[in-house]
Each structure stands twice: as C-alpha cells, then as structure tokens.
C-alpha cells in the first residue's frame with residue numbers, strides 16, 4: 001500500500017464534497033494529520049464553560065472515541081449555566097497523568113477549544129510537555145499551540161468542530177484505507193454527526209449566534225447551509241431554544257428586575273449601564289446573573305447601542321460585560337483591560353474598591369470609541385455618583 005503524500009491527500013484525491021463549508025478557513029493539513037497521528041487526546045476548554053465551549057468539547061470527544069481514539073474530556077468547570085448542567089457528568093475535573101504515561105507524551109495531543117491559551121483552561125502546568133492543538137473562533141489574545149485551527153469568521157467553535165467532523169472521515173480513510181475502511185459511506189455527514197451529536201453542535205452554534213442573529217452577512221448563508229445538515233437529522237429546534245433560554249432560577253428574574261431598575265440610559269439612551277453586587281446574589285440566592293437577558297432587553301430599548309454591565313465577583317473584583325450594536329468595537333475596550341471577546345460582545349475583569357470607581361475606569365476607556373464622548377458628559381458623572389454600595393432591605 002502506498003503512502004498518500006501531503007499534496008495528494010490534501011487536494012487532488014479528495015472528492016468534492018458539496019456540503020463542505022465555504023465561508024470558513026480551510027482546515028490546515030497538519031491539523032487533520034494530528035487527528036491521524038495522535039492516539040490519546042485531552043479535550044479541554046476554558047474555565048466557566050459556556051454552551052459553545054462545552055458542546056465543542058463534547059462533540060469532539062464523542063467523535064474521537066467513535067474513531068477508536070482514547071479521550072480525556074476535562075473541564076475546570078463550574079457548569080453554572082442551566083443549558084449545560086446536563087453535560088457536567090461527562091467531564092473530568094482533572095487531567096489523568098497516568099493515562100498520559102500509558103500512551104506516551106509523544107502520542108498525546110491536548111486540544112484546547114473556544115480559547116487560545118493554556119492559561120484559560122486552568123491546567124497550564126499539566127500541559128507543558130504536551131503537543132497542543134488550538135480550535136477557536138475568537139480574534140483577540142495570543143495563541144499558544146503547536147497546531148491551530150482558528151477562524152475569527154466562524155460564528156462558534158462548534159462550527160469549526162462541525163467542519164472537522166465533516167472532513168475527518170475521508171481524510172483518515174485516505175491516510176489509511178485499511179484501518180479506516182468502515183469510515184467510507186455515501187453519507188460522510190451522518191458518520192460522525194448523528195442526531196445526538198447534531199443536537200450538541202447545534203446548541204453550541206445557537207447559543208453563540210443568539211439563535212442566528214449574530215451571524216455576519218459575509219458568511220451567514222454558508223453557515224446556515226452548513227447547519228441545515230444538522231437540522232436534517234430531525235433535531236427539535238424548539239427544545240434546543242428552551243434548553244438555551246429556559247430553566248433559570250426565579251431569583252434571577254428578581255435580579256434582572258433590579259439590574260433594569262438600576263440601569264442608566266445615558267447619552268440620549270445610546271449607552272446603557274448597570275451593575276450587580278455580591279450581596280444581591282446572596283439575597284436572591286443565585287450564583288450568577290442572567291446577564292444575557294439583561295443585554296437582550298437593554299438592546300431592545302429605543303436608541304440603545306452600547307451596554308456595560310458590572311458584576312461584582314468578589315470584594316474589589318468586577319466582571320465586566322460589554323455588548324454593542326453596529327460599529328462600536330467593545331472588544332477593543334475589553335482587550336485594554338486584559339479581557340477578550342468580539343467586536344459586539346466582550347468581557348473583562350477589573351479591580352476597584354467600589355462600583356462607582358470601576359465605572360469611572362471603564363467609561364473613560366469607552367469614551368475613546370468614536371461617537372461615544374462620555375468623558376465630559378454631566379449625566380454620566382451624575383450616574384457614577386449615584387451608584388451606591390447598594391444595601392438590601
């Protein structure tokens with residue numbers, strides 16, 4: 001049996017697959033090859049996984065196991081969001097070093113998904129001696145991988161996984177026809193992507209695109225054509241929507257009311273600012289705010305274009321969420337505070353003794369965005385001054 005050469009396997013002998021994704025970057029040959037060469041995979045994502053991260057990890061692990069690979073599916077958690085709670089049991093909270101020894105470091109690949117640094121997985125020190133593949137769709141931040149399939153045009157990491165799962169069977173078959181004989185069917189799409197995997201991938205896609213609405217005009221058509229194949233497996237879109245949006249604790253509804261009551265609609269309502277404190281969460285007995293609903297309701301407000309939500313993580317430490325419409329690049333603001341995200345959705349953490357001070361720092365930076373001259377606005381100063389250290393009762 002002759003070995004398939006790189007050029008040969010990569011292009012010429014690859015039959016045209018009509019469903020192959022067009023609106024995304026080509027998967028680098030070395031990335032596909034890595035799935036062929038490595039035997040043991042540690043599938044990681046960022047801490048505090050969202051649905052895109054968790055589903056990408058899960059779908060990738062399921063596919064690799066179907067291909068006869070050994071997989072450690074690992075997450076630092078916590079699985080706080082209701083839409084991914086049901087996945088938590090599939091994940092280990094630690095990397096099993098013994099298994100790595102058993103397979104050998106040179107046959108082990110760590111896949112880091114939905115972020116681009118080992119740091120964000122919480123397992124950086126365990127990964128020093130391993131080869132690393134990054135699969136991510138975020139633009140900001142450096143990339144520390146030996147292999148990388150990163151594409152900022154992709155609406156979700158799950159979409160990149162979807163693309164890999166589409167192309168992998170044929171690639172593996174071409175690399176080793178005898179070993180992967182069973183992979184050749186007419187329906188390449190159905191091989192690794194059955195209804196169960198389709199459900200999982202679609203949830204990741206749906207959450208990161210806000211059920212399609214964050215898709216970019218440039219490649220929305222391609223993306224929708226691609227997920228149509230997931231929908232063809234007869235997944236139930238209404239239950240996925242309910243999984244994505246439902247199941248929230250009643251306390252989060254009260255807290256949402258509080259965030260809306262506290263919101264300042266500044267600069268003719270173009271900028272919406274609000275904040276939540278640790279003691280609020282304690283009072284309403286919730287672990288986290290339903291910030292997504294706050295963003296959706298605020299962006300639905302007349303004139304509103306930019307949102308800043310401050311959420312106290314612990315004494316003196318604040319999680320900051322930004323959302324924006326149109327040209328406002330809040331990702332660049334978050335990046336200046338060491339955070340990340342996209343142009344219209346981003347986050348960071350800052351230290352400040354009280355919310356008013358945190359807002360001052362953040363608004364000063366937001367003021368550098370074209371069309372948001374906040375710095376000299378009297379109403380913004382007034383709003384900041386009005387932000388108390390809120391006391392319940």
Ligand SMILES: [Mn+2]
Pocket residue numbers: 052053114137156157208
């Ligand atoms: Mn994502």
